[in-house]
Every structure is written in C-alpha cells, then in structure tokens.
Amino acid sequence: MGLLSNLALLLAATSAVVAETTATPNVPKISSITFSGSGCTRDPKFSGTFSDPKLTFHDFSATLPGKNQTVHCQAHLQATGGSKGWQYAVKSNTIRGHVVLQPGTALTHYTTVYFSQKPADTESFKDTLSNSGNRTINRSVVLAGKSDGKKVWSPCIGSDGYTGMLNVNFRAVLTGDAKAYFEATSEEWDVEWRQC
Ligand SMILES: *[C@@H]1O[C@H](CO)[C@@H](O)[C@H](O)[C@H]1NC(C)=O
Numbered sequence: 767m768g769l770l771s772n773l774a775l776l777l778a779a780t781s782a783v784v785a786e787t788t789a790t791p792n793v794p795k796i797s798s799i800t801f802s803g804s805g806c807t808r809d810p811k812f813s814g815t816f817s818d819p820k821l822t823f824h825d826f827s828a829t830l831p832g833k834n835q836t837v838h839c840q841a842h843l844q845a846t847g848g849s850k851g852w853q854y855a856v857k858s859n860t861i862r863g864h865v866v867l868q869p870g871t872a873l874t875h876y877t878t879v880y881f882s883q884k885p886a887d888t889e890s891f892k893d894t895l896s897n898s899g900n901r902t903i904n905r906s907v908v909l910a911g912k913s914d915g916k917k918v919w920s921p922c923i924g925s926d927g928y929t930g931m932l933n934v935n936f937r938a939v940l941t942g943d944a945k946a947y948f949e950a951t952s953e954e955w956d957v958e959w960r961q962c
C-alpha cells in the first residue's frame with residue numbers, strides 16, 4: 767500500500783513536471799546592479815530589463831602601447847521576483863565598439879560569467895581580431911565571442927524569488943608591437959532558463 771501510494775505520488779509529480787516544461791518563468795526585477803573595473807570608472811548606463819540588459823559605456827577604451835592595453839568592466843547584478851524552481855544562464859554576449867589595429871597588433875576580448883554563490887564555476891566567451899596584413903584596420907566591430915562550453919547556471923530560485931548574484935566581466939586586451947586602440951560602446955547579453 768505504502769509503495770503503491772508512493773508510486774502514485776511519483777507519477778503525479780512526474781506529469782506535473784512534464785506539464786510545466788512549456789511554462790515560462792517570470793522576468794525577475796533587477797534589485798541591484800553595480801560595476802567595477804578600469805573600463806567603468808564612471809558607471810555605464812544601464813537600459814533594458816533582466817531579459818535584455820544593455821550597458822552603454824562612457825569610458826571603456828584600451829590603448830597600445832601604454833598602461834591601458836588591458837581594460838575591464840565587471841557588472842554585478844541581483845534580482846528578485848524570479849519563479850520558484852527555475853534557474854538561468856547567460857546564453858550569449860555581444861559587444862559593440864570601434865577598433866584601430868596597425869599591422870602586427872591584435873585585439874582579444876574575454877567575457878567571463880559566474881555567480882557569487884559558486885565563483886569557481888566560470889564560463890568564458892573569447893574572440894581575437896588580428897591584423898596580419900599590411901594596412902591599418904580602422905572600423906566598427908561587433909564582438910560575439912565563442913563560449914568555452916562550460917555553461918554556468920544560477921542557483922535554483924527558491925520561494926523568496928532571489929536569482930543569486932550574476933557577475934559578467936568583460937575584458938579587452940591589445941597586443942603587438944605597434945599602435946592599437948579599442949573603444950567599447952555597448953554590451954548586451956541574452957539569458958536562457960531551465961527548471962531545476
Ligand atoms: C589609462 O586609463 C585611466 C582610466 O581610464 C586614465 O585616467 C589614464 O589617463 C589612462 N592612461 C593613459 C596613458 O592613457
């Protein structure tokens with residue numbers, strides 16, 4: 767009897783989960799967003815929502831040669847009002863800006879994502895733009911970055927609706943032995959959800 771009723775409960779629970787997979791979670795409300803790093807000495811402007819965040823930079827620029835050949839800006843984001851039993855991850859990341867690369871120089875950008883609850887679990891997106899030609903590159907760029915495939919998920923949202931603290935660190939590095947310049951104007955990312 768005990769076994770049978772446990773089985774019935776298990777079946778009921780399983781069908782409830784199946785029924786919910788088509789459900790969509792609430793869009794949490796951002797309760798706090800702060801910034802740190804040499805690329806955001808004045809805070810970026812934030813627009814959009816938790817689902818389609820956008821940062822617009824005032825002073826994110828890297829210069830080669832000199833002291834600022836590496837620049838970074840890290841966003842720290844917390845939210846409430848999430849749906850219990852869901853968790854999220856950063857799916858993709860897009861940075862727009864302007865680059866000048868003399869021959870023999872390169873721009874590499876890294877975006878590293880982690881949750882403060884588990885800082886050792888990180889996911890990175892990376893791309894390199896090299897100038898191996900003999901003319902200066904001077905143009906707008908859209909940097910998407912390839913993921914290293916180590917997707918990190920937020921803590922499972924509990925009944926308090928708290929999403930955990932997401933950290934997104936964007937870093938640009940100029941290398942080579944000529945002159946180069948990079949300025950980021952904006953950064954956006956997309957999130958995806960799953961039940962947990
Ligand atoms: C490096 O960046 C800092 C902060 O943005 C700025 O104050 C400084 O003037 C820059 N230095 C050079 C050499 O560009």
Ligand SMILES: *[C@@H]1O[C@H](CO)[C@@H](O)[C@H](O)[C@H]1NC(C)=O
Nearest residue numbers: 869870897898899900901902
């Ligand atoms: C620059 O490179 C192109 C091929 O990429 C070559 O045809 C041209 O001669 C080079 N010019 C100089 C000044 O080296």
Ligand SMILES: *[C@@H]1O[C@H](CO)[C@@H](O)[C@H](O)[C@H]1NC(C)=O
Nearest residue numbers: 865866867902903904905947
């Ligand atoms: C890059 O191009 C812009 C115009 O599009 C120009 O004003 C600027 O001086 C150029 N920079 C370099 C380093 O060539």
